[in-house]
Each structure stands twice: as structure tokens, then as C-alpha cells.
Amino acid sequence: MICPQCRSEIPDGVTVCPQCGANIAASPPRDDDRPDPGAKLVEIFSTGDAAMIPVVESVLDGAGIEFFAKGAEAQDLLGFGRMGTSYSDATGPVEFLVREEDEAAARAVLEQLTDPPPEDAEEPARS
Numbered sequence: 001m002i003c004p005q006c007r008s009e010i011p012d013g014v015t016v017c018p019q020c021g022a023n024i025a026a027s028p029p030r031d032d033d034r035p036d037p038g039a040k041l042v043e044i045f046s047t048g049d050a051a052m053i054p055v056v057e058s059v060l061d062g063a064g065i066e067f068f069a070k071g072a073e074a075q076d077l078l079g080f081g082r083m084g085t086s087y088s089d090a091t092g093p094v095e096f097l098v099r100e101e102d103e104a105a106a107r108a109v110l111e112q113l114t115d116p117p118p119e120d121a122e123e124p125a126r127s
Contacts, residue, residue: 001014001024003017003019003020003022003024004022004024005017005020005022006019006020006022008020010024036099039099039100040099040100041068041097041098041099041100042097042098042099042100042103043095043096043097044067044096044097044098044103044106044107044110045095045096045106045110045113046093046094046095046096047093047094047096048092048093048094052113053069053072053094055113056069056096056110056113057069059109059110059112059113060096060098060106060109060110062109063105063106063109065098065102065105065106065109066098066099066102067096067097067098067106068096068097068098069094069095069096069097070094070095070096070097071092071093071094071095072094
């Protein structure tokens with residue numbers, strides 16, 4: 001690494017140049033580490049059920065699929081919140097968006113959330 005001020009060679013990871021005392025900024029992120037601002041997003045799930053939002057987020061996170069939950073933060077933003085529904089009438093239901101190339105994988109992991117239980121599944125015990 002080269003000091004931007006005195007042009008001395010300095011070891012990687014050093015935050016202050018030993019020659020001139022200049023602060024060395026961390027290197028900027030590589031282009032391949034940044035999200036693609038032009039990526040096409042597709043809606044893969046929409047829900048007005050407030051209890052489903054963290055479930056969907058957890059399933060997508062667990063699968064390593066990056067997503068955007070459009071409207072999730074705005075559900076309780078307005079003073080009247082969810083008034084009689086499970087979502088805010090002002091913002092509508094939460095829409096989950098993923099990159100187009102992740103659509104098939106996201107739909108596959110979320111399929112379990114919309115499939116009915118098998119007919120031979122036992123009822124949970126009630127206390």
C-alpha cells in the first residue's frame with residue numbers, strides 16, 4: 001500500500017503512515033461487493049399478515065437470498081397504524097422483492113409457507 005500524502009510504501013492494515021503521520025483511509029469497497037443499482041427486482045410474495053412478515057424474512061435470510069420488503073417499515077409509521085386490519089390501509093400490504101435471477105430459488109423456499117399441510121398431518125395438542 002502507498003501513503004497518499006508522502007508516497008511511502010506502508011504495510012497493509014496500517015491506519016497511520018509511519019513516515020509522515022497521515023491518516024490512511026480504508027480502501028473503498030470493490031465494485032463486485034456493491035449491489036447492482038440496475039438489478040431488476042421482481043415481487044415474489046405479498047402479505048398483509050403482520051405475523052408473516054418476520055417469517056418470510058427469516059426464510060429468505062436462512063436461504064441466503066437478499067430481498068427488499070417494500071412497505072414493511074411504513075406499516076406503523078402513520079398515527080392510525082393498522083386500524084382493524086393486519087396492514088396499514090395507507091401503505092397496503094408488504095411486498096417482498098428479490099433480484100430476477102433469485103426469483104426461482106426464493107419462490108421454492110417460500111413454497112412451504114403457502115402449501116396446505118398434508119392430509120395425514122396430526123393436529124397439535126391443545127391444552
